[in-house]
Amino acid sequence: MPKQYPVLATQAMRWAAFLFGLASSVCSHAEDATRAAPVPWSAPASVSVVEEEKTFENGPTKLSGTLYLASGRKPQSAIVVTHAAAFPLRDLPLYRHLKEMLPALGVAVFIYDRRGSGRSGGDLQTSDYALLADDAIAAVRMLKADVRIDPRRVGIWGLSQGGWLALLAASRSPEPAFIIAASAPLVSPDVQMMFRSINVMRVNDYPQADIEQMIATRKAVDDYMRGTGDRPTAQRLVDAAKTKPWFKLLYMGETVTDRATSRWRKEIEFDPLRTLEGVKVPALVIYGAADPVVPVADSVERLRVAHPKFDLAVIAGADHAMRLSVPPRVQMDPARMHEEAPESAEYFAILASWLTRQAIARP
Template identity: 60%
Template sequence: MRVVAGLSVLAAALCLARPVAAAEAAPDVPWSAAATTQVVTEERRFTSGDAELAGTLILPRSDKPVAAIVVTHSASSPLGNASLYDHLKATLPALGIAVFTYDRRGSGRSGTKDAGGNFTTLADDAIAAVQSLKSDPRIDAKRIGTWGLSQGGWISPLAASRSGDIAFVISVSAPVVTADVQMIFSSTNHLRANGYPQADIDQMVATRKAVDDYMRGTASREAAQRRVDAAKIKPWFKYLYMGETVRDRAVSGWRKEIENDPLTNLTAVTVPTLVLYGANDAVVPVAESVERLKSVAGRMPEMEVHVVAAADHAMQVSADEKISLDPKYDGTEQADSPEYIAVLTAWLARRGFIAG
């Protein structure tokens, strides 16, 4: 285990910038040598309900079936080739684990109809991805797990609670609070980091609460819209991650999101589960999430929780705080915390998912 952790730190330092180096052909130069791990990259399609989804499998060549990880998406990184997932493609195949990323339904090569905020649909897509890998003789059907960050960290446990085909769960930076609580925490920190006064923060919170109250049926749509109309002219409105028009709660995806308690889904998971947070995460209330996890730890002996020093929401330690909190950089994150990579791969090794 010590050796695996050491290799993981080295991989984090050297490999994260350019993923899947082993899959590329060796350069035609006199000093080139064949890589120890040969990697195959394959485009794949699979069906989930009424949708056909497209993805990419990064598979290490092996003389026996290997474990695999299906990636579930963060809200801002719906494409399988997003930089947020590069570290998995760069690190895990060399350790004997295949990585499967796909475009979320409604994005990229996976059609135009999205899930409408329905986490169950997204979880079922992940289950369908796992099932599509089970039929591949190069993959060990009993060692296929899921990895998800942020919203994906909600989807992965939900999928495992709905399917016996998922052998393990890795949940990264997923708040164990409801989505409305998480968004108020996140938007408050976005405004604070960008120097907005408390009066603006108070207006932002009142705006979000008005919309959330309408979604719960305790306030009117008109009152919520008035709050949004007053806020949408503010320079900080972009940090609310909400539209300018309050949707009918009968069809709103946001209503579906805030009605979902991720702790309920997590406690239904019985397979080995690793929950990771960044100590410097300004998007997720980590301290509150960890406390809620402690309250159920006695019922979840297969769960481990680890808070990574100096890491932000995307498991970055090198990103400037204002850049990491600026919406225009959403989808460009790259995990670069050596501690995160070490903990992740050491846990996989202890659980028997890394090739011996």
């Protein structure tokens, strides 16, 4: 059985919950506050965080990111961030809690633009999970060469697809020293997207007949990609669905591409559970109990049965991004996804105390 991490079981974790919960509550004002001129009564902070632009290479591709680290403290641990599918850039609110909180615990944070996005080169459309994982490995290797970073304590934090990539990176290379995978579905991508699609239609009050049409459409496309269905049938169903108002919520293309060259075919052949067999370093897997995007119950059960070596936590009331106060319809609105930022004190407490227990965080 995976170890169920005891929540708030020690004084250190209670302090972490208070401090990180408080920090989360003022998170939306933090950026403005740091830019404002100091007030006359201000005092110097205990920890000063330095931001540095850094580039690294994976083969011929140059990628660019920002390193956040405590000034004057060395050597320190470090975390490389791997992106969720919908979040390719370094400057999203989702990552604010990492760069504002972890440097104070002696953990530097490196967030880079995913290949093909922002200031990073390369082409996402010609990549696969292995190549994206290798990008993260290259970032870990770059940080290990920094004299301010302890090369024995550099790991990866990822959310959703980024959680898969973090685990995949650790299975492909001994470079990462630890892994934190948040909201990482441990089912194949087609199963996860069917789960998400059903829920997004439910929260938007579409009738069951429309949900059944969506299921038939997704299944036809996935059957064709797996070689058990035909392309004309799949395209006919997509043509009928693309006129519906709910089609834009599904992240489906209007044209069924040739399975011989389809990126989606390559993705649905990936079973993240097999990835875990090669992970030999400490790993924390975290889920929100109220996540409408990832089948948490199935993911947890698969993890318990197949891989009992990881620390596992399911956060009460939390959604895909570890929020507590956002209604499901807003959670699943593609136009609002860039606003995601964790707010669960339990998540912050588990993150801080696990890093401390692993001797990664050193306040």
